[in-house]
Amino acid sequence: MVATDGCDTMTLEECLRRIRPLEPWAMEEARRRQGTLTKPPGSLGRLETLSIQLAGIAGDPRPQIGHKAVIVMAADHGVVVEGVSAYPSEVTAQMLANFARGGAAINVLARAAGARLIAVDVGVNADIPMAPGIRSRKVVRATRNFLHGPAMNRHEALQGLEVGIAIVEEEWRAGLDLLATGDMGIGNTTAASAITAVLCKRQAAEVTGPGTGLSSPGVVQKVRVIEKAIETLRPDPEDPFDVLAKVGGLEIAGIAGSILGAAAQRIPVLLDGFICGAAALIATGLAPGVRPFLIAAHRSTEPGHGVILAHLGLRPLLELDLRLGEGTGAVLAMPIVEAAARILTEMATFEEAGVSNRPETE
Amino acid sequence: MVATDGCDTMTLEECLRRIRPLEPWAMEEARRRQGTLTKPPGSLGRLETLSIQLAGIAGDPRPQIGHKAVIVMAADHGVVVEGVSAYPSEVTAQMLANFARGGAAINVLARAAGARLIAVDVGVNADIPMAPGIRSRKVVRATRNFLHGPAMNRHEALQGLEVGIAIVEEEWRAGLDLLATGDMGIGNTTAASAITAVLCKRQAAEVTGPGTGLSSPGVVQKVRVIEKAIETLRPDPEDPFDVLAKVGGLEIAGIAGSILGAAAQRIPVLLDGFICGAAALIATGLAPGVRPFLIAAHRSTEPGHGVILAHLGLRPLLELDLRLGEGTGAVLAMPIVEAAARILTEMATFEEAGVSNRPETE
Numbered sequence: 001m002v003a004t005d006g007c008d009t010m011t012l013e014e015c016l017r018r019i020r021p022l023e024p025w026a027m028e029e030a031r032r033r034q035g036t037l038t039k040p041p042g043s044l045g046r047l048e049t050l051s052i053q054l055a056g057i058a059g060d061p062r063p064q065i066g067h068k069a070v071i072v073m074a075a076d077h078g079v080v081v082e083g084v085s086a087y088p089s090e091v092t093a094q095m096l097a098n099f100a101r102g103g104a105a106i107n108v109l110a111r112a113a114g115a116r117l118i119a120v121d122v123g124v125n126a127d128i129p130m131a132p133g134i135r136s137r138k139v140v141r142a143t144r145n146f147l148h149g150p151a152m153n154r155h156e157a158l159q160g161l162e163v164g165i166a167i168v169e170e171e172w173r174a175g176l177d178l179l180a181t182g183d184m185g186i187g188n189t190t191a192a193s194a195i196t197a198v199l200c201k202r203q204a205a206e207v208t209g210p211g212t213g214l215s216s217p218g219v220v221q222k223v224r225v226i227e228k229a230i231e232t233l234r235p236d237p238e239d240p241f242d243v244l245a246k247v248g249g250l251e252i253a254g255i256a257g258s259i260l261g262a263a264a265q266r267i268p269v270l271l272d273g274f275i276c277g278a279a280a281l282i283a284t285g286l287a288p289g290v291r292p293f294l295i296a297a298h299r300s301t302e303p304g305h306g307v308i309l310a311h312l313g314l315r316p317l318l319e320l321d322l323r324l325g326e327g328t329g330a331v332l333a334m335p336i337v338e339a340a341a342r343i344l345t346e347m348a349t350f351e352e353a354g355v356s357n358r359p360e361t362e
Numbered sequence: 363m364v365a366t367d368g369c370d371t372m373t374l375e376e377c378l379r380r381i382r383p384l385e386p387w388a389m390e391e392a393r394r395r396q397g398t399l400t401k402p403p404g405s406l407g408r409l410e411t412l413s414i415q416l417a418g419i420a421g422d423p424r425p426q427i428g429h430k431a432v433i434v435m436a437a438d439h440g441v442v443v444e445g446v447s448a449y450p451s452e453v454t455a456q457m458l459a460n461f462a463r464g465g466a467a468i469n470v471l472a473r474a475a476g477a478r479l480i481a482v483d484v485g486v487n488a489d490i491p492m493a494p495g496i497r498s499r500k501v502v503r504a505t506r507n508f509l510h511g512p513a514m515n516r517h518e519a520l521q522g523l524e525v526g527i528a529i530v531e532e533e534w535r536a537g538l539d540l541l542a543t544g545d546m547g548i549g550n551t552t553a554a555s556a557i558t559a560v561l562c563k564r565q566a567a568e569v570t571g572p573g574t575g576l577s578s579p580g581v582v583q584k585v586r587v588i589e590k591a592i593e594t595l596r597p598d599p600e601d602p603f604d605v606l607a608k609v610g611g612l613e614i615a616g617i618a619g620s621i622l623g624a625a626a627q628r629i630p631v632l633l634d635g636f637i638c639g640a641a642a643l644i645a646t647g648l649a650p651g652v653r654p655f656l657i658a659a660h661r662s663t664e665p666g667h668g669v670i671l672a673h674l675g676l677r678p679l680l681e682l683d684l685r686l687g688e689g690t691g692a693v694l695a696m697p698i699v700e701a702a703a704r705i706l707t708e709m710a711t712f713e714e715a716g717v718s719n720r721p722e723t724e
Contacts, residue, residue: 038460039467040448040574044690045663045683086402086720094717098400103710105401111708112701212402213720301407318698319681321407328406335697336680339474346473348465355456358448358575 009166010264012158012257012286018264019289022056030055030062036349040358046317050295050340057268057293058177062345065338067175068115070182070327071167072099072106073254075123075160077187078145079229084190084222086213089142092186093126095326099184100131106182106326113334115180118171122163123250137163143191143249146229150246151191157245157253164257165264172265178337179262180297182327183275185251186212189302192278194226194247196304198235199281200311207304211323240285248282255279260286263293270337272330273300273322277308284312297333298322371528372626374520374619374648380626381651384418392417392424398711402720408679412657412702419630419655420539424707427700429537430477432544432689433529434461434468435616437485437522438504439549440513441591446552446584448575451504454548455488457688461546462493468544468688475696477542480533484525485612499525505553505611508591512608513553519607519615526619527626534627540699541624542659544689545637547613548574551664554640556588556609558666560597561643562673569666573685602647610644617641622648625655632699634692635662635684639670646674659695660684 010018030052035041042048054063074096080089098104099119102111110117120135121128125142128134139159143151152160168179189211196207204226210219226247235243244253256279262269263283271280271294283290296314299305301323309316317336322329350357372380392414397403404410416425436458442451460466461481464473472479482497483490487504490496501521505513514522530541551573558569566588572581588609597605606615618641624631625645633642633656645652658676661667663685671678679698684691712719 037467038457038465039686043574043684043686044467045685047682047684047694088718088720091718094715095400098710098715098717101710101715103400103708103715105399105406105705105709108704108708109701112697112704212405315681317681319677319679320409320698322405322409323407324401324405332409332698332701335474336682336694339471339694342470342474343467346465346470347467348460348463353456353460353463353465355460356450356453358450 010169012161012165015165015260015264016287019287021289022292023059026059026061027052027056030344033061033344037347038350038353038355044343047340047343050337051344054268054341057266059266063341065177065341068113068178068334069171069176070106070110070115070117070180070331071258072119072182072184072327073122073251074119074184075250076125076142077185077191077249078143079147079190079225080187081145082147082225083218084225085187085211087186089125089186092184093124093128095184096121096124096128096134100134104326105324105328109328109331113331115331115334118167120167120254122160122254135167139250146233146247147225150233151248152245154245157241160250160253161257164254165261168258168261168265172267176267178270178334179267180270180327180330180334181255181258181276182272182330183251183255183325185249188249188251188275190222190226191247191249191252192275193304194229195243195278195281196308197226198230198237198243199240199285200307201237202307207307209302240282244282252279256282259283259290263290268295269293270295270297270330270333272297272327273325274302274305275325277305280312281308295337298329372531374523374527377527377622377626378649381649383651384654385421388421388423389414389418392706395423395706399709400712400715400717406705409702409705412699413706416630416703419628421628425703427539427703430475430540430696431533431538432468432472432477432479432542432693433620434481434544434546434689435484435613436481436546437612438487439547439553439611440504440507441509441552441587442549443507444509444587445580446587447549447573449548451487451548454546455486455490457546458483458486458490458496462496466688467686467690471690471693475693477693477696482529482616484522484616497529501612508595508609509587512595513610514607516607519603522612522615523619526616527623530620530623530627534629538629540632540696541629542632542689542692542696543617543620543638544634544692545613545617545687547611550611550613550637552584552588553609553611553614554637555666556591557605557640557643558670559588560592560599560605561602561647562669563599564669569669571664602644606644614641618644621645621652625652630657631655632657632659632692632695634659634689635687636664636667637687639667642674643670657699660691
C-alpha cells in the first residue's frame with residue numbers, strides 16, 4: 001500500500017478485486033422501462049443504451065447523476081528533451097497555476113457542466129504552490145527520458161496508479177456519480193502513442209500525430225523516438241504494467257488508477273481523448289472488467305485515438321474535432337450522460353400520459 | 363399580414379428583408395481572441411468555429427447565451443389515412459397534452475438544458491385545451507391528404523410560415539439567445555421525405571425511412587404514396603413555397619417560419635432532426651442568407667436527414683442515433699453551443715495567465 005496522505009487507501013490489488021460486472025437485473029428493468037415511455041421504442045437511440053449502462057453500473061434502474069467531477073492528472077516527461085513537443089515543459093506547471101486561477105478551458109467547461117475540478121500533481125517537474133483544487137501527490141519530478149531507459153521503475157508506476165485510486169476514493173466519499181478523466185503534461189502524446197503502438201500492436205507512425213501542434217519534421221522525429229524506445233526497452237504487450245512503466249507517464253498512471261478506482265466504486269467514467277484512451281488501455285489490460293464502466297466522450301483528431309476506440313469497442317458521443325485534453329471533451333459530454341439518466345427517471349409512460357401506443361401487430 | 367393575436371406581427375416579406383449576413387468584424391475579433399487563449403491554437407476544434415459563428419450572429423465578439431427556448435410546432439397530416447405511420451393521428455393531440463403535463467422526452471431534456479418549452483398548435487386535428495406552454499395558432503385542422511391534391515393552398519402555407527415568425531418574435535421580446543426547433547405530428551416524416559425528394563432532387567426511396575417505426579411493407583407503401591403525389595402535383599423544385607404547400611405540413615411551415623424569424627432577429631438556430639431539416643430546406647430556399655444562422659445538432663437515423671445535411675453543408679455535433687423529433691436532439695446540443703460561447707468570454711489569455719506560448723517559429 002502506498003500511503004500518500006496518512007489515510008488508509010486501497011491498494012491496486014484490493015481495487016482490482018473489487019471490480020464487479022454490471023447488475024443485469026437493473027439493466028433489464030431499465031430496458032423494460034424504456035419500452036413503456038412515451039416515445040417510439042428505440043427512438044432515443046444511444047441515449048437509451050447509455051441509460052441502461054448507467055442503470056447496470058449503479059445497480060439501480062433509476063440511476064441519479066447528482067455529483068460530478070473531473071480529475072485532471074498532471075505530470076512531466078523526460079522525453080521532451082528530444083524535441084517531441086511544440087511547447088516547453090514549463091507549461092505543465094504554468095497550466096496547473098492557470099487551473100488554480102480558473103482561467104483554463106477545463107475550468108470554463110467544468111463550471112458550465114456543474115462539475116467540480118480536481119487537478120493532481122502526480123509528477124510535475126516544478127514545485128507547485130498549494131492552491132484550492134490542486135492536490136499534491138508527486139511521485140517523482142517528471143519521468144525519465146524513455147529514449148535512454150524506462151520512464152519509471154515498477155514501484156513508481158504502481159505509486160502513480162495508486163494515486164489515481166486514492167483520489168477517486170476521496171472524491172467518492174465527497175459524493176461522486178459521474179467521473180470525467182483529464183490530463184495535463186507536455187510531451188504526453190509521445191507516451192500515449194508509444195503505449196498505443198505496443199498494446200494495439202500498431203506501427204508507431206500509425207498512431208503518432210502532431211499533439212499540441214508539432215511541425216511535420218517534428219512528427220517524424222517523434223515517431224523515431226518512439227520506435228527506438230520500443231525497440232530497446234521491449235515493453236511486453238501482454239503486461240500493461242510493464243508498458244506503463246517503460247514508455248508511459250505518471251499522469252497516465254494516475255488516470256488509469258482513477259479509472260480502476262471508479263469501476264471499483266461503481267462510478268461511470270467519461271473518457272476524454274487520446275491520453276485518457278491510452279490510460280484506458282492500461283486499465284482494461286489490468287482489469288478487463290473495467291470496460292463496461294467506460295463511456296467515450298469524443299474522438300480526438302490525434303490518429304492514435306481512433307485506434308484505441310476501435311480496440312476498446314467504444315463509440316464517441318460527440319464529433320467536435322477536439323485535441324486539447326485537460327478533460328475538456330469528457331466534461332462537454334456530461335450533459336448527455338445526465339440527460340440519459342433523467343429520461344429514465346422523469347419521462348411519463350404511455351399509460352400515465354394516456355397516449356395511444358402503436359398496435360403490437362405493426 | 364396574418365393577425366394571429368391582435369399584436370402587430372412581421373409579414374414573411376418583411377422578415378425576409380430583415381435577414382442580414384453575419385458580422386465579419388465580430389467574427390474576425392473572435393477568431394483573433396481564440397488564438398490568444400491558453401490552449402494550442404485550434405485545439406478546441408469545432409467549438410472554436412462555433413464560437414466564431416455565434417460572434418458573427420450576435421454581432422459581438424463575446425456572445426452571451428442567456429435565454430434558451432425550444433419551440434415545438436405541432437400539426438396533423440391528412441396523408442396518414444394512407445397507412446404511412448406506425449401510430450394513429452390522435453397521438454399528436456395526446457402528445458401535446460403530455461407536453462403540457464411535463465412528461466414527454468422534450469420536457470425532461472428542456473428542463474435539463476434550462477430551456478423553456480413552447481408547444482404550438484399550428485394545425486392539430488383536435489381541440490387542444492388551453493394549458494401553460496401551449497400556444498393555439500391553428501391554421502386548419504390537419505392538412506389535406508396530398509395523395510389526392512395539395513396539402514395546403516398557398517394562403518394556408520403562408521399562414522403557417524407567419525405563425526413561426528410571430529412566435530419567434532414573441533419569444534425574442536421575452537429574451538432569446540438560442541433557439542432549438544422541434545416538431546410533433548404523426549405522419550410528418552412522409553411530408554419531410556416528399557420535400558427532401560423534390561428539393562434535393564432524389565428518388566423518394568432514397569430519402570424515406572420507417573419514421574416512428576413502420577414495418578418494411580409500410581415503408582414500401584409510404585414510398586409509393588410520395589412518388590404518386592410528386593408525380594401528380596408536380597411541386598416546383600425552384601419554388602420552395604410551392605413544395606411546402608403541395609407536399610409539406612403546417613408544423614414544417616411553422617418551423618421554417620421560426621428559422622426565418624430567428625435569422626431576422628439574429629438568433630442562432632439549433633436544428634433538430636429530419637423534420638426540422640426539411641423545414642430548413644424550405645427556409646434556405648426562401649432566403650439563402652439563413653444558412654449561416656443554422657447549427658445541426660445531430661444526424662437522425664432517417665435516411666433523408668443525411669441527404670439534407672449534405673445538401674445544406676451542415677455537420678452534426680452529436681452522434682446519438684436519435685429519431686424521436688420534438689426538438690430532443692437540438693436541446694441535447696444546447697450545452698455545447700453555450701460552452702462554445704463561454705470559452706470565448708471566460709478563458710484566460712496566455713498573457714493574463716503567464717503561460718509560455720509556443721515559439722512562433724515552431
